[in-house]
Amino acid sequence: xxxNLFNKPLIRVENLFKIFGENDTKKPTVNAIDNVSxxxxxxxxxxxxxxxxxxxxxxxxxxxxxxQPSSGHIYVNDxxxxxxNVDIDKHRQKMGMVFQHFNLFxxxxxxxxxxxxxxxxxxxxxxxxxxxxMELLExxxxxxxxxxxxxQLSGGQKQRIAIVRSLAMHPDIMLFDEPTSALDPEMVGEVxxxxxxxxxxxxxxxxxxxxxxFAREVGTRxxxxxxxxxxxxxxxxEFFNNPSNPRLRDFLSKVLQ
Amino acid sequence: xxxxxxxxxxxxxxxxxxxxxxxxxxxxxxxxxVIMFLRRSRFFIVRTITKFYIAVMRGTPLMLQLLMWYFxxxxxxxxxxxxxxxxxxxxxxxxxxxxxxxxxxRGGMETIPQGQYEAAEVLGYxxxxxFFKIILPQVVKAILPSVTNEIITLVKDTSxxxxxxxxxxxxxxxxxxxSQTSFVPFVVAGVFYFVANYAVAFTMEFIEKKFDYYK
Ligand SMILES: Nc1ncnc2c1ncn2[C@@H]1O[C@H](COP(=O)(O)OP(=O)(O)OP(=O)(O)O)[C@@H](O)[C@H]1O
Ligand SMILES: [Mg+2]
Numbered sequence: 001x002x003x004n005l006f007n008k009p010l011i012r013v014e015n016l017f018k019i020f021g022e023n024d025t026k027k028p029t030v031n032a033i034d035n036v037s038x039x040x041x042x043x044x045x046x047x048x049x050x051x052x053x054x055x056x057x058x059x060x061x062x063x064x065x066x067x068q069p070s071s072g073h074i075y076v077n078d079x080x081x082x083x084x085n086v087d088i089d090k091h092r093q094k095m096g097m098v099f100q101h102f103n104l105f106x107x108x109x110x111x112x113x114x115x116x117x118x119x120x121x122x123x124x125x126x127x128x129x130x131x132x133x134m135e136l137l138e139x140x141x142x143x144x145x146x147x148x149x150x151x152q153l154s155g156g157q158k159q160r161i162a163i164v165r166s167l168a169m170h171p172d173i174m175l176f177d178e179p180t181s182a183l184d185p186e187m188v189g190e191v192x193x194x195x196x197x198x199x200x201x202x203x204x205x206x207x208x209x210x211x212x213x214f215a216r217e218v219g220t221r222x223x224x225x226x227x228x229x230x231x232x233x234x235x236x237x238e239f240f241n242n243p244s245n246p247r248l249r250d251f252l253s254k255v256l257q
Numbered sequence: 258x259x260x261x262x263x264x265x266x267x268x269x270x271x272x273x274x275x276x277x278x279x280x281x282x283x284x285x286x287x288x289x290x291v292i293m294f295l296r297r298s299r300f301f302i303v304r305t306i307t308k309f310y311i312a313v314m315r316g317t318p319l320m321l322q323l324l325m326w327y328f329x330x331x332x333x334x335x336x337x338x339x340x341x342x343x344x345x346x347x348x349x350x351x352x353x354x355x356x357x358x359x360x361x362x363r364g365g366m367e368t369i370p371q372g373q374y375e376a377a378e379v380l381g382y383x384x385x386x387x388f389f390k391i392i393l394p395q396v397v398k399a400i401l402p403s404v405t406n407e408i409i410t411l412v413k414d415t416s417x418x419x420x421x422x423x424x425x426x427x428x429x430x431x432x433x434x435x436s437q438t439s440f441v442p443f444v445v446a447g448v449f450y451f452v453a454n455y456a457v458a459f460t461m462e463f464i465e466k467k468f469d470y471y472k
Contacts, residue, residue, distance in 0.1 A: 099375065105391055
């Protein structure tokens with residue numbers, strides 16, 4: 001049974017479409033995702049790259065239904081989460097997400113940011129949640145900030161907290177949407193380090209990022225998106241060393257210089 | 258009439274004034290929340306009706322509204338309105354203040370970034386949990402100064418209950434002033450409103466300080 005589960009993809013996306021403005025005649029329609037099908041396996045560290053507006057964020061946000069797909073299916077552990085009868089809140093607890101702008105809860109202490117989910121949503125005891133919360137804070141070197149509030153932290157520190165806030169829920173997969181784009185350059189490294197550690201620990205990850213160093217170092221699979229489609233999908237070596245797609249070559253030459 | 262008799266008579270009015278104030282706060286604060294949700298409904302028709310309701314509540318004198326609430330049931334449905342006076346006052350005040358509070362809440366809701374909802378959602382919070390655990394505490398902080406303003410206005414507005422011949426404190430002050438040809442009742446009334454509002458401001462400042470721990 002367990003073995004069986006491991007052979008199956010964690011996430012299977014089938015013929016996914018997202019059309020913005022389809023129900024509003026006053027707005028132009030945008031095919032943000034245009035027929036994407038793929039599988040994400042346990043342990044994959046998938047890095048999504050592509051030009052602005054190519055649908056990277058929309059794709060990522062579809063995986064936990066922050067965007068409702070226009071059509072297509074998304075199976076998580078073989079359960080179709082686009083099915084209206086599925087309890088999406090339960091599934092989201094198992095899918096962590098880290099945003100560009102952190103989105104910490106400003107009215108809660110750092111420790112409370114980490115414990116409120118496990119306590120209120122997973123019924124763990126406050127003691128247990130706090131013990132694990134402190135362990136996670138140690139892991140990212142911010143144990144001394146447990147009683148601080150988010151506005152007292154730097155951007156890099158906030159993002160590290162946002163990552164462990166997700167980890168506190170024991171997710172099966174972590175989604176990252178440009179987690180370092182809003183940071184001052186000197187803070188990018190500390191966040192990437194945490195993400196690399198996470199990747200090495202075997203966490204399944206999907207990251208939208210422009211950090212090519214990160215992609216090369218820990219990525220197991222790179223996706224190139226343009227105009228809502230996935231036009232290249234491969235291991236980092238072949239992807240970076242001899243890209244066959246001319247627009248990908250063009251894109252890489254711009255971001256790598 | 259001695260000063261102490263006068264104070265005693267007016268004291269009864271003060272109790273009635275306080276009753277109007279407390280009951281109005283008790284009903285209008287939560288009712289405003291309901292109206293705010295209706296105002297933000299995704300159904301066009303619900304939104305439109307609520308918008309119209311708020312426009313009427315804010316666009317007509319409270320005095321007129323009190324008369325409507327009290328005499329409306331009689332003129333429209335021929336109902337017996339004896340003994341309904343106090344209820345009409347509380348309904349009138351609550352419905353009016355709820356409309357103002359609803360708009361204050363709505364303004365507060367708009368200060369909360371979309372990212373807060375999304376962060377709560379991806380942790381697995383449902384809609385109600387997100388609202389009460391994550392959004393509402395932040396909204397309360399944002400709207401406290403406007404709510405204070407509104408409550409201070411309410412303290413002074415209680416005197417409008419005289420419209421329905423209800424003997425709240427200021428009605429009594431006017432009666433005593435006329436019968437005794439004395440200015441003193443007005444001074445007492447003024448001191449009462451001032452002290453009451455001082456207490457309101459003090460309390461609200463205390464609550465604001467409680468919320469000062471972040472941002
Ligand atoms: N809520 C929305 N309403 C309408 N159009 C949208 C919405 N969100 C995204 N789009 C459009 O969908 C397309 C894909 O957007 P998306 O944000 O997924 O791109 P992206 O690859 O993440 O870009 P970037 O690198 O700039 O973040 C764009 O054309 C965008 O304008
Ligand atoms: Mg994006």
